[in-house]
Structure formats: structure tokens, C-alpha cells
Amino acid sequence: MPVLGHTQYGKAEVRVVRLFRDTDPHGIADHNVSVALSGDFADTHLSGDNSRVLTTDAIKNTVNAFAKEHGDAARTPEMFGLVLARHFTELPQVARARVNLETYPWRRLDAGGVPHPHAFARDGSHVRTTTVTRTADDAEWVVSGIRGLTVLKTTDSEFHGFLTERYTTLAPTDDRVMATEVTAQWWHGTLPDDPDAAHVAVLDALTSAFAGHHSLALQQTLFAMGSAALTAVPGIGEIRLSLPNKHHFLVDLSPFGLDNPGEVFHADDRPYGLIEATVRRDDTPDPGDAFDPGQGW
Template structure:
């Protein structure tokens, strides 16, 4: 039997970084988690334990902190690009770098006082390789939304195991995880983030839904129509089921007013929407 080394990468996961930028009495906070992954000339370290081509994960962590001090964090996509390009350019053995960042929001309550935003998390994944190719995927997760009406579900396959009753009026709730791919590295990432987020929310609220799949497509289509700088949107949307409670044993009716919010199991709807001329995604989503 012959075996060989397959695809591999290594890095430092979830380096926690908080940067306070002081502008006189007014402070600004960037709170992020940075994960770096490197790949390249790594056969010897796997086969013989020779570490000559390995940039230690502790060094990767230190680079994150040093770059925050030297350049500032700013837009997380730009920070991730700066790190990825550095790792590939500075080490001959590193042929590809992947940097993933999550950003956690803080709401200002004073010049230097903040309360943690319990809402969605901003995300990005950046790839850069030795050929100079860069891909930037921005995103968000844990964006919890709900329509209390304007959602139906009927006309589906019915077999001997089906018990779900069709409905023309249900609660539609989900926690949106969305990623969107930029056509070119170097976009105005902050402006694009705000616009895509607005489009996702507007489409969710404005679509009379016959299925969560239909709503997913409408959200992606709205973002692509409004934002020419992005070429593809991918969405994962768990269906947060709300079931009307049977109150008849207590002599009470329930006209879609009292619900049981079930946390699991749940339907999970995933899909992508892209322009017909979108460039090849390559490794963008890995």
C-alpha cells in the first residue's frame, strides 16, 4: 500500500485582540478574534518532523498584535489582507495564507464607556497566495430576525410519515449567517457591509414568504442588485420554529397568538445567489 500527504494547513486559532484608539477624551474600540492558517512547503515537517519551513503559531499570534499596533485594525477585511500578504511575502515556504476574523460590536454610552452589543457578529475570510491572488469574503452571523405574519408553507410532498399541517399564516424566524464575495480586493468594506446588511433586512421584511428558500433567494438577489462590488452571496438560515400551543384543554382558543418556540430540531436552509458572470470562487469559501 502506498500513502502520501494530503492537503494540509496550520495556524493560530482565535487570537483575541482588543484595541483602544484614543482621540482625546473620546475612545474607539475594536474587539476581534483572528484565526490564521498557512500552507505551503510542509512535507518535511509532516513526514520527518523537520520544522525548518514552519513559522510557529505563536509567531503568527504575535504578528497579529504587532500589526494592530503598527497599522491599526480598521476594517477587518483590510487588516486580514495585510496579515495574509505579509505571511506569504515574508516566508518562502508559505505559499498560501488564510485569515478569518470575527468582530464584536460595542455600543457607546459615553466618551470612553461602552456596552457589549448582543446582536450579530461581523465576519470576514481572506485568502492570499504566492501568485498574488487575493479573495475577500465579508459576512455576518447570528442576525436574528422574525416576521410575525406574512409567511406560508403548503403544497409540499406528503408521504406516510408526514404529520406537518399546511399553513397560510405562520411566524417566520431565523438567525441569518451570510457571506458575500467581493469582485476585487480593495472595496470600501465598511460601506458595503452596511448596504448588504440593509438589503438583507429589507428583503426579509418585505417578502411575503411561501418558503424560507424563497426568502433566502430574495435576500441574496436584493444584495447583489444594490451592491455592484459583490458577485456572490451565500446564506445559511435555520428555521426557528414557532408552533401554536393547543389551549383547548383549558377551554381557550388560540388564534395564532400563543406559540411554543422550539430550539431543536430545526430546518436548516442554505443556498447561494451569484451573478452569471461571477469570477471563479476558487478557494474563497474554504
């Protein structure tokens, strides 16, 4: 006999752009918000009784209204996610609210060498991600992150001494191009007072570690990057990193009578190696539902 398992529902990808005109220079926050609610909603599946269902249209309207009513919170995705999650878990039928945000950075334009007070350009280097989860018993988890940050170093990367067997064809190297597209998620054991500053600090730590680390394997560089993030922001309990190899293969130019001493490469997007790991403090508590399969990477 069929039985109902876990359910959740909500509104996905509510795109809200909040301008801050009350200060000079102006500010901008650009969020893509998805909300998922779970709890006592079995009747709508089993009998069509919708009396406990908050409409997804109301969820969308709440996101937009809160961008106005909670303007200070809307400046940062972590705080905006928290006020939304706290609101939705006030409904007695909601056992858990999860708010996912993608935040698109903008940078201020210059005019005559001076930052313009109200002109911006989209910064396409990465997308800032945030997931806030709250339960009806007031447990909260805030997970910040980035995705789509492509980084490359032209040297200081080796890969050798690996296992060889019948199907191994890769040649060892002591000098290679190393490139990856960083996806990172870090769980705040303690939410910082200034989430924006913490985000910048983690981003700087990740990129500085990538640049400055002499790599014997992407796995080793991943651990160095994660360790640097934990050092930069003490309130982070753990960070998860997903680093796909963005392979660059040296092009054979010998048919044309040309030497190619590590100058001309072919960038190949697949298949690719995929390196993933968690770096956590040895004394950090288990984050529990912060990284459950509903969110995972």
C-alpha cells in the same frame, strides 16, 4: 504505503482589542483572529525538520503587533485580514495564507442623551465574519459575512402546495410565524473602498428584504434577501446564505378552556429545517478558492 496529503497549521483565536485614542470620540475594534498557513511544510511531518516552520507563537505575536503597526487597517476586518495575509505569503515556504476573523460589534453609550466619547456596550445582535485568502502568486479573495443574526416575523409567511406522500404530516398554512438565524457570506469580486459601509449596506438589505417580503417559502425569502444584497453592493459577486428554521408551534390551550388565535407559541430548537443556497450574479466569474471546503458552510 502512507503518503502525506494536504497540511496546514497556524494559530487559532488570537483575541485582539484595538482602541483608537488618537481621535475624539475614541474608537474600538474587537477581533478574534485565526491564521492558517499551507505550503512547503512536509519535512516537519515526515522527519521532524522544523527549519521552515514559522512558530504559531510568532503568528500570534504578528497579529498583535500588526494591530499596532497597521492601526488604520485594524479598524476593519477586511483590511486587517489583507495586511496579515500579504505578510505571511512573503515567506517563501508559504503557498497560501488564510485569515479568519470574527469581529464583535460595539455601540456607543449615551450619557444624558448625548453619545459618550469613550464608553461602549457590546452589540450582541450578530457576529461579523471575514475570511481573507491569499496565495504566493498574489491571488486574493475577500469574503465578508455575518452569523448569529436572529430574525422573526409574526405574519406575512405562508407554506402550502408542497409535495405530500405517505410520511407527510405537516398541514399547509397561509399564516405562520417565520424565524431564522442568518448566516451569510458574501464574496467581494471588487473590494469596496469602505468595507464598513458595505457591511452596513448588506446587513440593511438582508433585514429589509426579510421584513418586507411576503413569503411563500423560506427558500423564496432567501433568494429575495440574497438578491437585495447584490443590489445594495455592486462589487459583491455572490452571497451564500444558511437559514435554519427556528420553529414556533402554536400551543393547544383548549384543555384549559382557552382560545389561542396565533398568540401563544412554543419555540423548539430541534430538529429544524435547514435552507441553504447561493445567489450570484449571472456574469460573475467563478470565485474559485474563495469558497473551498476549508472555509465552507
